[in-house]
Amino acid sequence: EAGVVQSPRYKIIEKKQPVAFWCNPISGHNTLYWYLQNLGQGPELLIRYENEEAVDDSQLPKDRFSAERLKGVDSTLKIQPAELGDSAVYLCASSLGYGVDTQYFGPGTRLTVL
Amino acid sequence: SQKIEQNSEALNIQEGKTATLTCNYTNYSPAYLQWYRQDPGRGPVFLLLIRENEKEKRKERLKVTFDTTLKQSLFHITASQPADSATYLCALRGDSNYQLIWGAGTKLIIKP
Numbered sequence: 129e130a131g132v133v134q135s136p137r138y139k140i141i142e143k144k145q146p147v148a149f150w151c152n153p154i155s156g157h158n159t160l161y162w163y164l165q166n167l168g169q170g171p172e173l174l175i176r177y178e179n180e181e182a183v184d185d186s187q188l189p190k191d192r193f194s195a196e197r198l199k200g201v202d203s204t205l206k207i208q209p210a211e212l213g214d215s216a217v218y219l220c221a222s223s224l225g226y227g228v229d230t231q232y233f234g235p236g237t238r239l240t241v242l
Numbered sequence: 243s244q245k246i247e248q249n250s251e252a253l254n255i256q257e258g259k260t261a262t263l264t265c266n267y268t269n270y271s272p273a274y275l276q277w278y279r280q281d282p283g284r285g286p287v288f289l290l291l292i293r294e295n296e297k298e299k300r301k302e303r304l305k306v307t308f309d310t311t312l313k314q315s316l317f318h319i320t321a322s323q324p325a326d327s328a329t330y331l332c333a334l335r336g337d338s339n340y341q342l343i344w345g346a347g348t349k350l351i352i353k354p
Contacts, residue, residue: 132285168250170331170344171286184341219285230276231342233285 130154132234134220140240146208149237153201153222160197161231162205163219165211171219178225210241243270246334248345255322255352260313260327263317263348265332270343272334275315280347289330290317322352 133152141147153160158179163171174193176184179200188195192211197203205215215236221231247266255261265275274293278286292299292308294317299306305318319326329347 168346170246170333170346172344176341221285226289230288230291231286233287235283236285238283 132222132232134218134234134237136237137235138238138240140242141210143212143241144209147210147239148207149205149218149220149239151203151220151234153203153204153220156224157232158200158225159223160203161219161221161223162195163221165217165219165236169230174205174218183194201214203241207239210239212241214236215239215241244343246270246332246343246345247330248330248348250346250348252349252351255350257322257324257354259318259322261322261350261352263330263350265315265317265345267313268270269332270309270313270334274335275306276333276335276342277304277306277315277317278331280331280334286331319350324352324354326350327352345349 132154135150139147160177162174163172164174173181173187175188175195177197179198193207195205216234219233219236221233223231246269274291276291277289279289280286290299290306292303292306294310303320309318329349331347332345333342335342
């Protein structure tokens with residue numbers, strides 16, 4: 129069974145440029161999560177989807193971050209414009225359905241904003 | 243405020259010994275607690291889940307305990323091996339908050 133796929137693995141951009149991350153969850157997983165992880169810290173939830181509905185986006189900085197999950201499968205997270213402080217690892221995870229306990233993570237996208 | 247604490251200092255253990263990692267929390271009444279392993283450049287990988295009504299859970303060389311009175315979980319790796327070296331994260335979900343809250347992780351180093 130294929131795991132959670134993320135691309136790109138690494139991205140380096142200048143500040144004020146836009147950037148997008150893509151995630152393909154495990155087949156059949158209804159719930160998709162985007163996390164941000166800084167070095168030496170645990171993941172911090174940005175947004176959670178149940179199928180195509182964003183059910184928890186309270187920690188997503190909506191002035192510059194946006195996300196979508198068309199057809200309840202793949203998802204894209206966008207930052208526009210990027211700031212220096214956005215440098216971090218962006219992790220995507222999926223689970224069978226909310227309330228089912230185990231989350232499966234992709235390898236993450238390491239973003240560096242110069 | 244709600245808080246999860248894991249030892250921020252790396253834990254160095256001799257191969258073959260038991261490694262014990264600690265996860266403390268405050269202002270939570272978690273329905274369950276999970277432990278994940280994270281290797282450099284990779285996402286966390288689920289290891290074990292323990293529910294509030296369970297005292298102990300085992301999986302091969304891994305054992306997790308959960309003391310809701312002390313508000314603490316202990317994660318044990320017996321007969322540790324260098325391949326067990328990684329960062330171990332605990333994560334909690336409360337009854338009334340569906341969000342999974344993560345600790346910062348403890349780096350475990352097993353020396354041959």
